[in-house]
Amino acid sequence: MATTSPAPKAPQPTEQKRSSARATHALYLAVIAAVALGILVGLVAPGFAVQLEPIGDGFINLIKMMIQPVIFCTIVLGVGSVASATKVGKVGGMALVYFLVMSTVALAIGLVVGNLLDPGQGLNLTSELAAEGQSKAADGHGSTTEFLLGIIPTSLFSALTSGSVLQTLFVALLVGFALQRMGAAGQPVLTVIGHLQKVVFRVLAMIMWAAPIGAFGAIAAVTGQGGVSALASLGVLMIGFYITCLLFVFVVLGALLKAATGVGIFGLLKYLGREFLLILATSSSESALPRVIAKLEHAGVDRTTVGVVIPTGYSFNLDGTAIYLTMASLFIADALGDPLSIGEQIGLLLFMMIAAKGAAGVTGSGMAVLAGGLQSHRPDLVDGVGFIVGIDRFMSEARALTNFAGNAVATVLIGHWTGGIDRQRFDSVLKGDLPFDESTMVDDHGADAPMTDAVAEKGAPQLAKG
DSSP states (O other), rough: OOOOOOOOOOHHHHHHHHHHHHHHHHHHHHHHHHHHHHHHHHHHHHHHHHHHHHHHHHHHHHHHHHHHHHHHHHHHHHHHSSEEEEEHHHHHHHHHHHHHEEEOOOOOOOOHHHHHHOOOTOOOOHHHHHHHHHHHHHHOOOHHHHHTTTSSSSSSTGGGGGGGGHHHHHHHHHHHHHHHHHHHHHHHHHHHHHHHHHHHHHHHHHGGGGHHHHHHHHHHHHHHHHHHHHHHTHHHHHHHHHHHHHHIIIIIIIHHHHHHHOOOOHHHHHHTHHHHHHHHHHHHHHGGGGHHHHHHHTBBBHHHHHHHHHHHHHOOOHHHHHHHHHHHHHHHHHHHHHHHHHHHHHHHHHHHHHHHTTTTOTTTTEEEHHHHHHHHOOOOGGGGGGGGHHHHHHHHHHHHHHHHHHHHHHHHOOOOOOOBHHHHHHHHHHHSSOOTTTTSSOOOOOSSOOOHHHHHHHTOOOBBBO
């Protein structure tokens, strides 16, 4: 009697997870290798390395095209699932107050360190450098009124294609509140958006496989443009800025996070380590925005908190940029032989608080905001912006990393203060007991995954948790 061989067993979920974990681990080892190779190429063949910039730009553009769908789905699901609008208002109000306080602290720290280092002596301003400073001022100069009106899109649907995070945030809040008011009638729409969110994160997971190529092109171009000469001539400013950013993250933010929640800053940053690597490779904190939304939701912070704090923070909580603005302003004033008095420094601090918000979203925002702010407050210093053009791309690394860390800490703090965090799950995730599913960027465990407080109190069906 003929016998048939048994059909091969399908891979078990645990085996699939292990295979996925090994693959994603290999992916990020490849990113590290690509970064090292990019630096080497930038130093050995700077002319060739600069031509690789489109490769890095292409990868960043791939990530950016996913930002608005991610934000829209996250906010609509978060706002539409909560029982009342009060929670959203509480989270948003607390976030804005926190951002204002921390931006002021960051600006003040930049002033203190800038006065202590006093690194701008002995530089000579050439006509070429002055022209570059004026060019940056033209790029970054814009009024607060223009910024506020720019939040309103030309149509409801253009907010998803405009490239403006704040326009997407604005429309997503409107849609979320509308679904909230609809009650049970809005649940089918929420279910559809939940499935759409899974598709968006799946596409993003596919894009991430291009990360090593993008990282190589981006870091090679950065190194080739700046070179060793730029690092040597302005090293004091750059090193001082990096040290200041490290102190701000690990001392100021770390102490606040530990005192308020008991969470250690090192555990949180370790959990977001791959996002920091991605930012380091691309010099853009936007490249990690979709992933930090997914990972903080996975860690137990509810959708409402993540959906409101993270996108808003990317425009209003720029701690690294705040430190950069004050240190660079003091550096330029010293280099031009016109040091700022204490009164002028305080006035500059207050003005930069407004300038940083009014020029949010400007391409190359750090230098554009600096030049635009000086153009309005101290136009005689604008030419000096050209001094730091050569090292700005290196300093943008620290700006982006600090901004990202500040927004991650802000989300955990506000989630803790508003009761929007599952602390038991959060601690388990940071310990590594509940690893993040890198292959899909969402949890597909159905009832096994704990619901957020927002969904639980509403009694809504569980949707995809990041």
